[in-house]
Amino acid sequence: MTDLLTDRRASGRTVAILAFATLAFAAAQTAIVPALGAMAGAFGVSATDVTWTFSTHLIAAAVFTPLMGRLGDMFGRRRLLIVALLFFAIGSVVAAVGPDLAWVVVGRIVQGVGGGIFPLSFGILREAVPPYRVARSVGLLSAISGLGAGLGLVLGGLLTDQVTYRWIFWLGAGAAALSTLAIRLFLPASRVRGGGKVDVPGAAVLALGLAVPLIAIIRSSRWGWADARTLGLLTVGAVTLTAWVLLERRTVHPLVHIPTLARPTVLLTNIATLFVAFGMFGAFVLLPQIAQAPPGTGYGLGADATTAGLLLLPGSVVMLLTGPLSGILGKRFGARHALILGALVTATGLFLLARDFDSRAALLGYSLITFAGIGLALAAMPNLVIEAVPPALTGQATGVNTLIRSVGSSLGAQIAATVTAASALPGALPTTSGYRLAFLLAGIASATAAAIGVLIPGTSAGAIRGFRRSSLRTEPAAPVTSLSDASSDR
Structure with a gap:
């Protein structure tokens, strides 16, 4: 009994520490959005220029998320988690003290290395938490990442209105420092390591293949989706990512093991993730805009940035509750059923918003209905991936899943912005019909995710164990044979 209580306390402490680190990074991603106008005024730059503080961070996080996940699999997840948090803290300080926009952009890029927090945390949970608590803990962490995105909008608006945008970065640096200290003192060293070499060419090609289309997506609301620059960058990105897949298949120690990503459970889960994230960020972008629009539009509430952010807070709390519930449902009925349910609930909420x-x-x-569904779906997706891959590949597999979630979020945000902007008359705010169409598209994306979830193969406990045994026989030699002689971080 004493050993059981000790294990529960240790695993609870691990989950709490990782949850705090996850919350800090997720909040930092969105907290800057309400501050963009204030930053443009402070630096004397245009609204277009200042959006690079958000765009470059997103691109850096997308690039480093799978890379840090893979490095964690190779050299120890606890060690790489500390590295990711240190970069996050350093980038936050650089952005906080930056005398001009260029310095803030540099700081945000360095902050983006912290994107590895997500896959590294999932891998640590798989190592440090008892098996019967893994699904629930992963669900909690996934929900907290959504909660952090909502809280970031609230916090960013509050700090911008009441003090200065620089406090957004100072709080991020403080949270990263506290997380680093707690991990160093209380988290056990990583046991599972995959070995191998760092795939520098693969990382470079992936960085190019991700950065180019993300720039196109981010700039699409200004260039237009049919613009030659948008189509050209999207084409270059698609060709580069295709070349990257071919390169990884021929690499002895690849950054990402492509056959693992091609397995039906992982592949379909990643596709569903793209559509869930599309719907999620469509809601995150649209709801504050509607709340801040003047009442004269017929739909606006005339709220300030702080009040608009607070409207998202109840939904974010609901996500915090439905995330662990998704893990419980997944353990009882299968994670794919939790994904299907979450996507259907999300679609229902978005369709209702499209109506009224x-x-x-x-x-x-x-919005409460929408965010309840998002919490269920977000938690189910990494659980599906974790169930389907061997421990030595957890970091890179969940890193790719997190990356795809970022791409889906970018698509959802930009398409929502494009649709609403297209409905506005010159010099006017978007119309009611524009918002209805944007919510409708987000709902269709979520319903599509549910349909894809139906196609995901069911996994029983026996099937999962059998898959892991077969995976251990078929993975490249270095990542698997090193499991037997894995050592601790030093």
């Missing part, structure tokens, strides 16, 4: 968002009650009530 003209009152505070409708906006709040239907």
